[in-house]
Amino acid sequence: MPEFTLHCFAESGNAYKAALMLELTGQRWQPRFVDFFNGQTRDPAWREEHNEQGEVPVLEHGARTFTQSALILDYLAGLTGQYAAHDEDEKREIWRWMLFDNHKFTSYYAALRFFYCLKQTGDTPVTQFLRERATAAYRVVDVHLADTPFMVGGRLTIADLSLAGYVFMPEDTGMAVQQFTHIEAWKDRIRAEPGWKHPYELMPRQA
Ligand SMILES: N[C@@H](CCC(=O)N[C@@H](CS)C(=O)NCC(=O)O)C(=O)O
Incomplete structure (x- = not known):
């Protein structure tokens, strides 16, 4: 049950x-x-x-x-x-990234994917704006991941699980995601998690 x-x-x-x-x-x-x-x-x-x-x-x-x-x-x-915080400082750091995810990383990318891939609007000023904003958010995360295997505390936490919501989605949003090599390596580490x-x-x- x-x-x-x-x-x-x-x-x-x-x-x-x-x-x-x-x-x-x-x-x-x-x-x-x-x-x-x-x-x-x-x-x-x-x-x-x-x-x-x-x-x-x-x-x-x-x-x-x-x-x-x-x-x-x-x-x-x-x-x-x-996948939890070990202390209060980590907890705040996890929330800082989950808020960034909800406000920028997921939200711009998900909206871009919705219009461009699922509604198939083609490229419009809206998708161009969303792609620019999503790319900027991806750059922030990519830079952060240059120095650490996971977002917080060097291990997989809910901050990673939040940011990873859309990164495995297969649709082509017209965004050159392969340029974000640290994100690509981080995705491999998440994929390697048992289960x-x-x-x-x-x-x-x-x-
Ligand atoms: N911040 C929310 C976002 C949830 C969200 O946007 N869900 C979408 C599906 S992926 C939805 O149900 N949208 C309905 C709508 O906007 O009408 C969360 O993280 O749960």
Whole structure:
């Protein structure tokens, strides 16, 4: 019997952050498909029942419901003691990178991918702006990873799992990601973690 239910869909890198954490920490969990592309997260009834913010991921654990991937990661790290901060300074450092991820690294890249790859808008002033902003955020992370194998404390933490939400997504966003060699090497280190799975393996897609 699964202990956790994660409302998610395969293309969601934000949901992948939570799914990968559940998988790597060996939880009994089940995905529940959310039909994002047909507007389920915009349905008032879905919002009322699951998340007033209208977003995936949503994690159910017993009678408790959590949203926001960074908070879910923090909750699971607290519960399992895995990929967690060792002290208060590390905790702040992890949150500093998770906030950067939510505000810049994931958000610009995910929006670019949504328009350019999933909605297939072609290149527009919007995608050009998003690609520029995402590239700048990738550069920040790449520079940081030049001196350390993982984002905080020299080991895999939830800061890495947050930033890695979209980096394994296969779609070509027109961004030259291979130029970020430290990010590419970091991805290999994450892939080498026992139990690692690709987002499209972990979460359900539209049939
Ligand atoms: N900051 C949120 C972002 C979540 C998010 O944007 N989720 C997308 C799917 S990847 C979503 O559900 N978007 C619905 C919408 O914006 O209408 C998190 O990290 O959980």
